[in-house]
Amino acid sequence: MGPTSDDITREALARYARVPLLRDQHLLELIAGRYRDFGAVMQVNSEVMADVPQGATSLINQEGSAPGIRLVSDGVPIFALPGVPREMRAMFSHEVLPELLREFQPETQATTVLRIAVEGESSVAMKLRDWEQGLPSGFSVAYLADLGNVLVKVTGPDEAIVNGLAHNAALLVGDSVYAIQNRSAPSTPLAAEVLGLLREKRHSIATAESLTGGGVGQALTDVPGSSENYLGGLITYSPALKTELLTVPSALIEKVGTVDPNVAYAMALGARRATGADWVVATTGVAGPGQSEGKSPGTVYLAVMGPAPDGGAGVQVRVVKLEIHRSDRDLVRRSTVIHALELVRRTLSELGNAVGQVEVTHLVTELRK
Known part of the structure; x- marks a missing residue:
């Protein structure tokens, strides 16, 4: 999505949709403004970031200069976002996620998360094996491992039951659990x-x-x-x-x-x-x-x-x-x-x-x- 020769997403989307790339002058002005905000001068090669497949719309980048693209093909929306993680996360949160939620209206599910320090995923899973087998129908558990941390996510249609199940799981895991949180709460490192x-x-x-x-x-x-x-x-x-x-x-x-x-x-x-x-x-x-x-x-x-x-x-x-x-x-x-x-x-x-x-x-x- 950027200005260099290896940024070929725009061309790939245009070829896929069988439409030409068009220079969006208003978008070009916005990109130039972003460079001025950063105290820099936009180079000539950066102008390609204002090229958009015909019929597509651009997504504003709140954290950087490269815009994203939204293209509908055969009734399916396609989103192309910049690869810089900070820029991608912001654009997904502000531009993509709201549309997906409006379009698909996911079933409401409650989730409670256990955060566990310096205990291996397999060890945690063994402690919860019998508990997991006894989960009510419609309730599930997911284990997400990172270096030195394990997240145990308990999900189901009833928030009170989910919280109760999560607290029971925490008792089984022991004092390596350092936080129990609802999904909507900010994560606690x-x-x-x-x-x-x-x-x-x-x-x-x-x-x-x-x-x-x-x-x-x-x-x-x-x-x-x-x-x-x-x-x-x-x-x-x-x-x-x-x-x-x-x-x-x-x-x-x-x-x-x-x-x-x-x-x-x-x-x-x-x-x-x-x-x-x-x-x-x-x-x-x-x-x-x-x-x-x-x-x-x-x-x-x-x-x-x-x-x-x-x-x-x-x-x-x-x-x-x-x-x-x-x-x-x-x-x-x-x-x-x-x-x-x-x-x-x-x-x-x-x-x-x-x-x-x-x-x-x-x-x-x-x-x-």
Whole structure:
């Protein structure tokens, strides 16, 4: 749908409908206006974006410059949208979906969604096997897996029954369920749940990151309003910065390296002192693809530090080890971010460790002073 030589959708639609492409002067002016809004000058080759198959209508792009096309052929509407995900989603929501809903008037169905962290799809399905077999006629369940998350969607014609079934399923899955939502409600990512728990306690959080390179902080700041609870973070990728910014003892790093539970603990301690945050989560490990310090890719340590659960003057510390069996560097880093957020959620909620999180209890005594 764009201006380059490989953008052939316009020509393909015209050939399919056996009609010529026509230059829409009004659309050309709108496209030129979009470029001016972006502080740019429209190039000559961009004029082709105003070419529309005869009889088709253009769809306005609210997020970019390339318009979409709506063409009716043999009574069937055909929609061509730009490929940039942000632009495609906006155009589909504003232009395509309303027409489809008017045309097809889908049967009203209620849906409740369980959001589950760091538990595999097959494990969740096994827990719900008997429950699923007992679903009433007309009710269904769908499992949608993403890295570190599973969504369980319960759908049926009666909202009250759907909600009841979903809550029963949540009890069977256990404490890895972090949100239960109606389909119409805005989705709640794990980071938003963590921030919500912090908001309830009126607590703040900061991050100290090594292998994740700011990924935990990004996940938190992706949530609108995160500044109410997230103070900031320190990305200390090198051993020297771990010592300089987080006061991780250089002697400790020389002795055990940087991929070590004691280093994760020291990073959290240093970040809490540096930022004054109530809570800190720290990440250190091997992202891969090769080994580092003799440790395999996916070897990760996380530390969470915060106020004592009894409200006393002390602090609570939780250090866990992960073995993320992924060969891809990006997957290791993204998995670590999700595990870090889940460890914070579980600590705030006074829950046990998640699947794959092995608690480390033996730390060097010097760091506890």
